[in-house]
Amino acid sequence: MKINQLIANNINHLDTVLPTDKSLGIAGLSGSGKTTFCQTIGEESKKRLVSLLPKAEYQYLFPEIMDTNFSAIKMEEMPLVLFLGKSSISSNPRSTIGTHTGVFKEIRVTMAEKFDLSPELFSFNNVLGWCTGCKGRGSNSNVTCKKCDGKRFNPEVETYKINLLGKEHSISEVNNLSMETLLSLKDELNLSEGKQHILQNIINMNIGYLTLNRIMGTLSGGELTRLYLAEFMATSENTVIIIDEISVGLDHQTLLKILEQIKQLGYKNQIWLIDHSDTVLDATDEQLFFGPGSGKYGGKIVEESPRPAPVLVETNHDKPTEYYQFKDLHCRNIQMAEIQIPKNRLVTFTGESGCGKSTLVNECIAKDFLKRYPKDKLVMVGQNRNQSITSRSTVATFLDIKEKTDKV
Ligand SMILES: Nc1ncnc2c1ncn2[C@@H]1O[C@H](COP(=O)(O)OP(=O)(O)OP(=O)(O)O)[C@@H](O)[C@H]1O
Ligand SMILES: [Mg+2]
Ligand SMILES: [Zn+2]
Numbered sequence: 001m002k003i004n005q006l007i008a009n010n011i012n013h014l015d016t017v018l019p020t021d022k023s024l025g026i027a028g029l030s031g032s033g034k035t036t037f038c039q040t041i042g043e044e045s046k047k048r049l050v051s052l053l054p055k056a057e058y059q060y061l062f063p064e065i066m067d068t069n070f071s072a073i074k075m076e077e078m079p080l081v082l083f084l085g086k087s088s089i090s091s092n093p094r095s096t097i098g099t100h101t102g103v104f105k106e107i108r109v110t111m112a113e114k115f116d117l118s119p120e121l122f123s124f125n126n127v128l129g130w131c132t133g134c135k136g137r138g139s140n141s142n143v144t145c146k147k148c149d150g151k152r153f154n155p156e157v158e159t160y161k162i163n164l165l166g167k168e169h170s171i172s173e174v175n176n177l178s179m180e181t182l183l184s185l186k187d188e189l190n191l192s193e194g195k196q197h198i199l200q201n202i203i204n205m206n207i208g209y210l211t212l213n214r215i216m217g218t219l220s221g222g223e224l225t226r227l228y229l230a231e232f233m234a235t236s237e238n239t240v241i242i243i244d245e246i247s248v249g250l251d252h253q254t255l256l257k258i259l260e261q262i263k264q265l266g267y268k269n270q271i272w273l274i275d276h277s278d279t280v281l282d283a284t285d286e287q288l289f290f291g292p293g294s295g296k297y298g299g300k301i302v303e304e305s306p307r308p309a310p311v312l313v314e315t316n317h318d319k320p321t322e323y324y325q326f327k328d329l330h331c332r333n334i335q336m337a338e339i340q341i342p343k344n345r346l347v348t349f350t351g352e353s354g355c356g357k358s359t360l361v362n363e364c365i366a367k368d369f370l371k372r373y374p375k376d377k378l379v380m381v382g383q384n385r386n387q388s389i390t391s392r393s394t395v396a397t398f399l400d401i402k403e404k405t406d407k408v
Contacts, residue, residue: 001240004074009036010299018288020079023266025281026274028290032298034274035085037290038242042083044073045240049080079270082232084225085244093137094125097219098175098212101202101231103182103195107174107212110190115160122160122171124152129171148172152213164188172213180208194234201230204261206254209354222249222353226258229265237268247277254353259283313346320345324373329364332356336364 006014011033018024026034098104108122120126123136130136131154133147144150151158151172161168164185169177174189182189183199191199202208205226210219219227225243232241243262247255259280262271273280281287291302320342329336333356341347349357362380369378 001078002075003041006037006040006073008040008073009033010295011036011040012299014299014301016301019286020270022285023270023283024272025284025287026272026290027276027281027287028302029294029298030276031294032290033300034290035244036299038244038272038274039083039085040073041078041240042081042242044075045078045081048078079238079240081240081242082228082236083242083244084228085242085274086221093139093215093217095216096175096212097179097210097214097216097227099125100216100227101195101198103191103199104175104212106191106195107189108171111160111162111171111174114162117160121157122153129153129157162188175213176211178209178211179203182212183208197234198231201233201261202227205230205258206353220249220358222246229258229261232269233261233265236265240270240272241265242272242274244274245276246273247275247280250353251351252279255279316345324369326365326368326372329360329368331363332359334360334364336360339365341365 001018001020003014003016003018010031014037026038028034096104098107105119108119111117111122112119118128121128123129124131124138125136131138131145131148131152134140134145134152136152137145138148138150138152139145145152148154152175153170153172158170158172161170162174163169164174164177165181177185179199179202182191183196183203186196186199199208202210207223207226207230210223210227216224225246229241229243232239246258246262250258255277256279262273263283265271271284273284275281289302289304291298291300322343323340324343325338325340326336327338329339339360349361351357366378366380369376
């Protein structure tokens with residue numbers, strides 16, 4: 001693949017030729033330009049794809065894409081490129097795993113056939129099926145709709161039930177089933193081979209616990225990337241698939257399993273993996289390094305970037321004397337009577353992906369902390385900052401800006 005004159009963020013007129021028959025690992029310091037480089041190529045491909053549509057259609061479907069004629073990159077020929085990164089998250093509350101994968105549509109058809117009705121009746125995105133209180137969104141301004149209790153459907157539709165696993169299920173209850181359960185009910189729900197394949201891939205990606213009604217925009221970055229991968233595995237060919245930081249938030253065992261899946265995807269497609277993890281980089285045929293520094297000191301392709309040496313910190317062997325005590329922690333999959341956390345210590349929470357570390361810390365403990373230790377400060381730093389964090393822990397407080405402005 002020949003790339004000419006790529007210009008974006010800290011990358012200035014970059015020329016390069018990349019192999020098309022090998023998987024590529026893309027490495028380099030944080031801020032060196034890895035994401036910028038790949039995202040720009042992905043955008044260009046999307047632009048070219050969209051421009052093949054009739055003008056009236058692309059203007060309606062992708063108004064922002066064709067805003068400018070400016071192309072950040074000059075390339076004569078380019079394959080189809082799909083970029084999977086943090087920016088790929090959609091914010092449409094009507095888009096759920098069920099609607100996105102098309103699995104829910106097949107379930108609606110099955111339900112409709114059973115009762116000799118129209119499939120639209122079982123759609124929360126249709127006036128025939130939706131709850132009139134929230135028009136099928138399940139919530140209004142982030143507050144659960146009282147009329148349907150977040151179920152999205154109107155009460156008439158909810159009266160139609162099918163027997164699954166020895167229990168009567170309404171459409172919203174089917175919509176609340178996990179991918180694992182749905183695959184085990186493939187015959188009862190009359191799911192096509194194609195959808196069974198996607199469900200199996202989702203399970204292989206270790207996200208089989210997700211439910212059909214999950215809103216796409218509420219998935220974590222890692223969950224979203226793995227969901228897309230599961231779909232690509234069932235459908236894509238001859239495509240360059242770029243995955244930005246697949247290792248983030250995954251335990252080693254899960255990462256190895258996902259890399260195995262990605263290898264399978266690589267038989268029919270070309271894979272580029274942007275990552276800081278040696279495990280990921282070592283799984284690729286060839287590596288491309290960005291650098292030499294970050295920001296304006298980066299933006300170039302370099303021979304090799306130094307892999308950082310592990311940080312060695314001396315361990316404090318003194319037994320902690322003071323503890324924070326938290327009680328009655330109940331959120332989602334966390335059910336804990338109490339937990340003690342030593343004060344003045346560096347504490348790590350670890351465990352398998354999806355086991356509940358973030359929920360425990362960001363939601364349960366954060367909430368209880370504010371209640372029990374109102375005089376202490378809690379500062380959250382991370383990628384998925386939660387809304388439960390109060391103004392006490394905003395950046396302003398963190399930097400003592402609030403205190404200063406309060407005095408003024
Ligand atoms: N939308 C933007 N507007 C202006 N500058 C940006 C934008 N996005 C990124 N940058 C800057 O471009 C440079 C390269 O950023 P980029 O995100 O490509 O780095 P990266 O190599 O992917 O880093 P990381 O490993 O942290 O993901 C950085 O200096 C960054 O601050
Ligand atoms: Mg990046
Ligand atoms: Zn409602």
